[in-house]
Amino acid sequence: MHEWALAESIIVTIMKEYEKEKLSKVFKVTVKIGELQSIELDIFNFALENMIELYKPPVDLNNICLEIDRCILKCKVCDNHWNYRDTPKKLEEDEKEAIHFIPEVAHTYMRCTQCGSPDFEILQGRGVWIDSIEGEK
Amino acid sequence: MDPRLNIINKRLENIKRVIAVSGGKGGIGKSQTAAALAQYLSMQNYRVGLLDLDFCGPSSHLILGIDDVFPEEDMGILPPLVGGIHFMSITFFSGGQPAPLRGGEISNAIIEILAITRWGPLDFLIIDMPPGTGDPTLDVIRLMERVEFLLVTTPSRVAQEVMKKELSVLRELHIPVIGVLENMKIKNNSPTEEVLAGLQVPFLGSIDFDEDLEDALGNTDKLLATGFVKQLGQILAHSQMIS
Ligand SMILES: Nc1ncnc2c1ncn2[C@@H]1O[C@H](COP(=O)(O)OP(=O)(O)O)[C@@H](O)[C@H]1O
Ligand SMILES: [Mg+2]
Ligand SMILES: [Zn+2]
Numbered sequence: 201m202h203e204w205a206l207a208e209s210i211i212v213t214i215m216k217e218y219e220k221e222k223l224s225k226v227f228k229v230t231v232k233i234g235e236l237q238s239i240e241l242d243i244f245n246f247a248l249e250n251m252i253e254l255y256k257p258p259v260d261l262n263n264i265c266l267e268i269d270r271c272i273l274k275c276k277v278c279d280n281h282w283n284y285r286d287t288p289k290k291l292e293e294d295e296k297e298a299i300h301f302i303p304e305v306a307h308t309y310m311r312c313t314q315c316g317s318p319d320f321e322i323l324q325g326r327g328v329w330i331d332s333i334e335g336e337k
Numbered sequence: 338m339d340p341r342l343n344i345i346n347k348r349l350e351n352i353k354r355v356i357a358v359s360g361g362k363g364g365i366g367k368s369q370t371a372a373a374l375a376q377y378l379s380m381q382n383y384r385v386g387l388l389d390l391d392f393c394g395p396s397s398h399l400i401l402g403i404d405d406v407f408p409e410e411d412m413g414i415l416p417p418l419v420g421g422i423h424f425m426s427i428t429f430f431s432g433g434q435p436a437p438l439r440g441g442e443i444s445n446a447i448i449e450i451l452a453i454t455r456w457g458p459l460d461f462l463i464i465d466m467p468p469g470t471g472d473p474t475l476d477v478i479r480l481m482e483r484v485e486f487l488l489v490t491t492p493s494r495v496a497q498e499v500m501k502k503e504l505s506v507l508r509e510l511h512i513p514v515i516g517v518l519e520n521m522k523i524k525n526n527s528p529t530e531e532v533l534a535g536l537q538v539p540f541l542g543s544i545d546f547d548e549d550l551e552d553a554l555g556n557t558d559k560l561l562a563t564g565f566v567k568q569l570g571q572i573l574a575h576s577q578m579i580s
Contacts, residue, residue, distance in 0.1 A: 205413030205453040209344035216343055247412075276439075298430040301414065301453070304438050304446035308431045318437045327449070330338040 202301060203239055206328045207247035210264070215257045217333050226257075226335040229264045234325040235271035236284050236303045238296060271325030273310075280314035284325065288313060303327050341452035346482050348413075348451060351458040352386070356515065357477050360489035361499030363468035366520035367489050368396040369550070371465035373566045374487075376401075376557065377573060379421035383460040386416060388450075389426035390477070391467035392436055392443055398428050402555035413455040420557045425454050440472040447476050470506050478512055485513040487541075487578075491521045492528050500529075504538060515578050516541040518569075542572035 214229055233239050249261050271284035287310055291299070295309040303326050307318045349355060358371040368391070375387040389397040398404065401420065407429055408414040416423040427436060427446065438446060456462065464484075467473050477484055486507055490500040500517065507514055516539030519529040523546050530540045544565055553559035560566055573579055 202410055202413050202453045205344070205455070206340070208412075209340040209452055212347065213338060213340040213343045217338070294432075298432065302427065302430045302446050302449050304442045304449070305427070305430045305436055307438055307442070308434050308436045318435075319439075321439075322442070326445070328340065330340050333338070 203243045204247040204251075206239070207244055207251050210248065210328065210330065211251040211255045211257050213330055214259055214333060215255060218258050218335070221333075221335070222337055223258070223335040224337060226259045226263060226333060228332075228334045229259060230331040230334075231264060231266050232269040232329040232331045233266055234269045234303070234327045234329070236299060236306060236322060236325055237327040238300050239328065241266065267331070269325040269329070272323045273306075273312075274321045274323045275312035275315060275317055276319040276321060277317040278312060278315040280312055281323070282313045286313065339448070341448050342480070345448070345451045345480050348454060348456065349462070349481060349483070352456060352462045353460050355462045355464065355481055355484045357464040357466050357474075357481075357484050357486050358489060359466040359474060359486050359503065360496070360517075361469060361503045362490075362496050363394075365489050365491050365496055366544075367468070368400055368465050369565065370487075370489050370518060370520065370569065371463050372397050372400040373560070373569045374573075375422045375461075375463045376420075376561060376566065377570050378461050378463075378579070380561070381579075383579075384423075384458060385421070386423040386425070386456050386459045386462040387465065388454075388462060389424075389428070389465045390447060390450075390473050391465055392427045392438055392446060392473075393467060395426050395428045395431075397424070397465045398426055400554055400560070401557060408454075411455070413453045415455055415457075423456060423459065425450065444472045444476050447473060448480065451480060470503050474503075474506075478507075478510055485515050487515045488517045489520050490517055490529055492519060492524065492526070492543075494528070497529060497532055501532065501536070504536060514538055516576070518572070519543040521546045539576075541576055541578070542568075544568045544572070 406417040416425040522543040547564045
């Protein structure tokens with residue numbers, strides 16, 4: 201349910217940008233959802249809907265487009281690139297849950313699939329990100 | 338665009354004062370001071386939060402003996418209330434195991450914690466800072482609008498030199514400094530007081546090296562009875578820091 205906190209940050213950011221850029225209309229907001237954080241899309245949408253009701257931003261749910269961002273990890277030691285889903289060792293539920301809250305603790309529970317190092321980079325697909333806000337002045 | 342940055346100060350809006358306990362070096366008693374400060378304030382019936390931002394060496398939970406609790410989820414995460422202190426730490430998520438993070442990732446994790454933690458109304462949020470003036474310190478300054486710093490040092494010249502450097506960074510960035518606490522005093526003199534006199538930074542006082550502290554770790558009642566907590570209490574009672 202901490203999807204709500206992230207949904208709130210999206211709505212607050214849209215409102216700030218709307219004011220800052222002096223927009224008269226917002227057509228489309230593209231939000232990337234990184235795989236690593238395992239956001240529950242149903243909950244996230246529901247939370248967005250509720251936050252829209254609460255904050256009354258200049259968009260409705262139809263204007264917010266959620267895109268799943270594949271999570272790619274890159275080892276700092278051996279340069280191996282791999283996808284989060286290809287991690288051979290299945291994560292325990294509580295490990296997944298911890299990564300869901302703070303994606304960086306992936307370094308506690310995951311290792312490079314080639315050399316076993318915890319020193320890898322999250323190249324993409326970490327968490328919730330606003331890719332673009334399209335509108336007119 | 339990182340949406341989390343826009344919600345952080347909203348998460349802190351019902352907190353009257355945010356105090357980062359810092360001081361360049363490691364092992365000088367920052368965590369000990371942060372925990373004792375939180376305990377002391379809570380005993381004075383203030384509403385207190387304690388946030389451990391030392392991701393590489395989280396210690397607050399060890400000092401206060403916090404285990405077997407986990408944040409609740411409610412439109413974010415709620416810091417569990419332990420012994421009168423609302424507590425948040427990466428240790429809840431790393432489960433006591435190491436979290437080997439690089440600088441940028443430490444920043445990212447700090448931003449996440451600040452964006453999703455719902456503190457509720459507090460009189461004080463105390464932050465247990467990692468050593469140094471690297472990413473975490475700069476992030477706290479960048480992200481938490483109303484933060485004030487309380488610096489810890491030991492009487493050693495080695496610690497003082499690092500403390501002075503941090504003071505100078507804070508001054509340049511116009512960050513309020515409550516003062517400097519001298520910890521682990523063994524001899525009679527207080528070199529920190531002399532060092533600070535020229536810098537126009539309040540000297541808060543000294544805390545002696547406390548041989549009984551180690552045995553009290555992890556037990557809040559024992560901690561309250563230590564010389565460390567008593568001396569810190571006296572210093573705080575005589576300072577204008579809490580008013
Ligand atoms: N005044 C003191 N007397 C005795 N031991 C102390 C005192 N202050 C701190 N310590 C101990 O020194 C160690 C380092 O303190 P800590 O607070 O973890 O330092 P830091 O957070 O600055 O790295 C801990 O074991 C702590 O209990
Ligand atoms: Mg510490
Ligand atoms: Zn590798």
